[in-house]
Amino acid sequence: MRIRATVAAVSGALALTALAAPVAQASDDDVSRADIAKVLEAAHAASPDQAMFSARTAAYDEPYALNVTFSNFKIAKAVKVGTTNRVTTKVTYTLTHGADVDITALDFFTDPFLYKGSFAEPQNMLFGDDFGHCKATSATKATCSGTIDVRPKDGDLLNVDAGTWKAGAMAVAFNGQDPAADDFDVAEVGYVEKGGLGTTLVQRYSKLTVNASPEPVKKGRTITVTGKLSRANWETGKYAGYTGQSVKLQFRKKNSSTYTTLKTIKTDSKGNLKTTVKASADGYFRYSFAGTTTTPAVNATGDFVDVK
Structure with missing residues (x-):
């Protein structure tokens, strides 16, 4: 009210x-x-x-x-x-x-x-x-x-x-x-x-996306992982990028239930995320944001990459 x-x-x-x-x-x-x-x-x-x-x-x-x-x-x-x-x-x-x-x-x-x-x-x-x-x-x-x-x-x-x-x-x-x-x-x-x-x-309220490509990919090749961290803008009624925030890139091997942090990067001026890793095994990539007092923690839904 x-x-x-x-x-x-x-x-x-x-x-x-x-x-x-x-x-x-x-x-x-x-x-x-x-x-x-x-x-x-x-x-x-x-x-x-x-x-x-x-x-x-x-x-x-x-x-x-x-x-x-x-x-x-x-x-x-x-x-x-x-x-x-x-x-x-x-x-x-x-x-x-x-x-x-x-x-x-x-x-x-x-x-x-x-x-x-x-x-x-x-x-x-x-x-x-x-x-x-x-x-x-x-x-x-x-x-x-x-x-x-x-x-x-x-x-x-x-x-x-x-x-x-x-x-x-x-x-x-x-x-x-x-x-x-x-x-x-x-x-x-x-x-x-x-x-x-x-x-x-x-x-x-926060949202986080992830996309790992190419897929499938040969072992040892470079995988580019992009995403975006956004949060509710109560004044515009839309979601906007959350800038300058530390976000973890995590990986879960196929048939495993545990994610491991590979690196931590920061969102750019529009909340975008982009980094690269070497393909090693089949599994899921996701971004994970720990949250702040103003914005809740959020995990992106894992994106599966098939490594040949």
Whole structure:
């Protein structure tokens, strides 16, 4: 879900959900992220320099600090995003709450999220299409799950967003307050947010090709191995060469399951690869890229060469 455009609109981490689209969440009040944004704006407007609303004492025109904490946040080590398809990543976390918090209420909501940069002033944030769902494990604890949904085709990410992201979670209890009503009282709403619960890599999906020729070839003759390393460009919606990257040329003999590295070369200004080797035995050539923080590791599909 793209929220970058709202970053400068309101101070504080989650306030930038103000322009987000409604979420498909079953409830009597049909609460949307825009409704929750009213609570967020009130919380952050009261103290714009504070990212952690839970550390403040609520005033009459802001939500009170909800008695909820988050822990045991788990997410995949990397979220690999291409150019068109939606990418959905599951997250889980533990929610601990006071006896005064009813997490089964239809107007109680919790949500995991990812953010790039600092929690107080994030450069970008990612949420799920739906709010999180919790299952009570005791009178004061619950196991919660949710998703992070990324749509690169809709502009959720810029290329500079690739790399390490931090994770957080929030919870809000409307306590019977209708955010659409004229008499909506935000001071009766509880809210908490917490960043720094975990990390993951949001990466530009990579592709790697290889072609070894000629084939067949006589033993001792020269084999030329070409290929290309490319990765998703989130801004153009296409794949572009990944320049200046070290890539291993590997060989696997016929009837073997193990690849051996022959040499390491670098991609050129367009991501292309080219080198030569001497033909020694029937087998498969491939290029192998170890990956970076912004781009996942990838192996080309082996290309078989018949040596006469």
